[in-house]
């Protein structure tokens with residue numbers, strides 16, 4: 001081999017050992033089937049074509065390349081026909097089973113940016129800023145840095161105020177809207193004269209979400225310590241993790 005080939009091989013092996021792929025173990029602990037939705041950002045690869053049916057109790061692993069950036073959320077109450085077109089009661093997206101857009105609010109959203117060889121830190125957070133549908137827990141498998149659990153420890157469908165509830169045909173509360181979605185005011189949406197970190201404050205509604213989901217974003221300028229920054233790890237993402245009450 002010419003020396004340049006050898007040195008690029010060595011370089012490749014070096015980079016390859018730093019920027020490894022990240023494995024997400026997704027776990028459906030809900031009593032019903034959920035349909036995972038996922039989108040990617042910045043031209044990153046779409047994982048599993050954007051969607052996946054996950055029966056209750058099932059476990060799936062998805063692998064994201066270094067530098068991957070995107071979101072995951074659960075869809076519930078979906079009806080897909082044989083061509084996998086259809087609708088979901090919560091978290092619905094364009095594209096049917098294979099999402100081509102983000103989920104319709106209200107939905108609990110998990111946001112990830114995986115590190116690269118240059119910046120080894122993965123950033124992740126769970127957000128109930130646009131409402132809540134199912135409980136979510138993100139747990140790193142070791143790692144170094146800010147590697148805390150992110151998610152919800154309480155079932156917000158149970159504690160959702162009447163004016164924010166989404167009720168299905170059978171009368172069950174299946175999701176909890178954000179106050180912004182319901183009241184559409186600058187105060188709740190952090191728009192207009194409430195669009196800066198100084199003027200956008202927690203409200204009685206965002207505080208309700210925050211007390212249920214202390215390690216999740218509850219409003220636009222929530223404490224940014226809820227964004228975790230962890231290196232050299234894989235992650236378990238649980239839907240309907242065992243709730244503390």
Ligand SMILES: *[C@@H]1O[C@H](CO)[C@@H](O)[C@H](O)[C@H]1NC(C)=O
Pocket residue numbers: 048049083084097098
């Ligand atoms: C959805 O993605 C799966 C692969 O995960 C693929 O087999 C299927 O053809 C896709 N369906 C549509 C309608 O694109």
Ligand SMILES: *[C@@H]1O[C@H](CO)[C@@H](O)[C@H](O)[C@H]1NC(C)=O
Pocket residue numbers: 109111112113125126127129217
């Ligand atoms: C998700 O991450 C992107 C990129 O870091 C950011 O712009 C967006 O606000 C985040 N969304 C949520 C809901 O955390």
Ligand SMILES: *[C@@H]1O[C@H](CO)[C@@H](O)[C@H](O)[C@H]1NC(C)=O
Pocket residue numbers: 030032076090133134155157158172173174175
């Ligand atoms: C919350 O809603 C989800 C569906 O979005 C459902 O699976 C769960 O049972 C609901 N929880 C309660 C307490 O109603």
Ligand SMILES: *[C@@H]1O[C@H](CO)[C@@H](O)[C@H](O)[C@H]1NC(C)=O
Pocket residue numbers: 161204205208
């Ligand atoms: C929040 O405050 C508004 C008035 O400022 C009140 O109408 C509403 O009932 C309160 N909601 C909760 C959940 O406390």
Ligand SMILES: *[C@@H]1O[C@H](CO)[C@@H](O)[C@H](O)[C@H]1NC(C)=O
Pocket residue numbers: 224225227
């Ligand atoms: C949080 O925000 C403050 C002020 O914008 C900034 O100085 C700090 O670096 C941020 N922390 C993280 C972990 O992003």
Ligand SMILES: *[C@@H]1O[C@H](CO)[C@@H](O)[C@H](O)[C@H]1NC(C)=O
Pocket residue numbers: 022023141232233234
């Ligand atoms: C992530 O999981 C894969 C597959 O199990 C494993 O090869 C790899 O070493 C794990 N990475 C870390 C940082 O633990």
